[in-house]
Amino acid sequence: MRELIFATNNKHKLEEVSQLLLGKVKITSLAEAGLEGEIPETADTLQGNALQKAQWVWERTGKDCFADDTGLEVEALGGAPGVYSARYAGEHCSFDDNVNKLLENMQGKTNRNAAFRTVICLIENGQPRYFEGKVEGCILTERYGKGGFGYDPIFMPDRFAVSFAEMPLEVKNQISHRGLAVKQLVQYLDPAKHPPEP
Numbered sequence: 001m002r003e004l005i006f007a008t009n010n011k012h013k014l015e016e017v018s019q020l021l022l023g024k025v026k027i028t029s030l031a032e033a034g035l036e037g038e039i040p041e042t043a044d045t046l047q048g049n050a051l052q053k054a055q056w057v058w059e060r061t062g063k064d065c066f067a068d069d070t071g072l073e074v075e076a077l078g079g080a081p082g083v084y085s086a087r088y089a090g091e092h093c094s095f096d097d098n099v100n101k102l103l104e105n106m107q108g109k110t111n112r113n114a115a116f117r118t119v120i121c122l123i124e125n126g127q128p129r130y131f132e133g134k135v136e137g138c139i140l141t142e143r144y145g146k147g148g149f150g151y152d153p154i155f156m157p158d159r160f161a162v163s164f165a166e167m168p169l170e171v172k173n174q175i176s177h178r179g180l181a182v183k184q185l186v187q188y189l190d191p192a193k194h195p196p197e198p
């Protein structure tokens, strides 16, 4: 089975992606790869951040690896927080701080349309390649559910009547931005379509 290092310190992302890649790709965490420290993400695009995170691992290990970067794009806020979703309420803020700030900024807004977008950067033999996934939905007026992470309690995907935080992980993974991007990664890695290089 192919082995890839996943460049994330986010245990929720690791759990989601591990479930999606189960039996298809063996994921190595940063800890298992002997890497520690904060991975920089200072670019101003999702693609740039995904590349920066994957490159951080590639430069230290020379092993095939991937990273994801995700943004929540809210129509009424002109696409914010977007690429700045992690630091929306300031440097070193918590998931809760970010949710509070978004709920505050959305007070009184009737247009609640939003989308999560994920870009995955795979570095294979030193070459980057990108995969993207997007899910549309709306921002709720308060938190619902205890599952998931980040903005999950206030995001309800289209065609569902519950927030991401109220769904079992398997359901979120089937429809989510990250799930869709990982599906494309899996398709690309399918040895029938893309034989590994010797």
Ligand code: IMP
Residues within 6 Å of the ligand: 010, 041, 068, 069, 070, 071, 072, 085, 086, 087, 095, 098, 148, 149, 150, 151, 152, 164, 176, 178
């Ligand atoms: P990053 O990809 O780790 O930079 O994520 C940016 C921000 O979006 C972080 O604050 C995450 O909590 C949030 N985020 C990323 N993925 C998800 C998700 O699947 N659901 C909810 N929030 C997310």
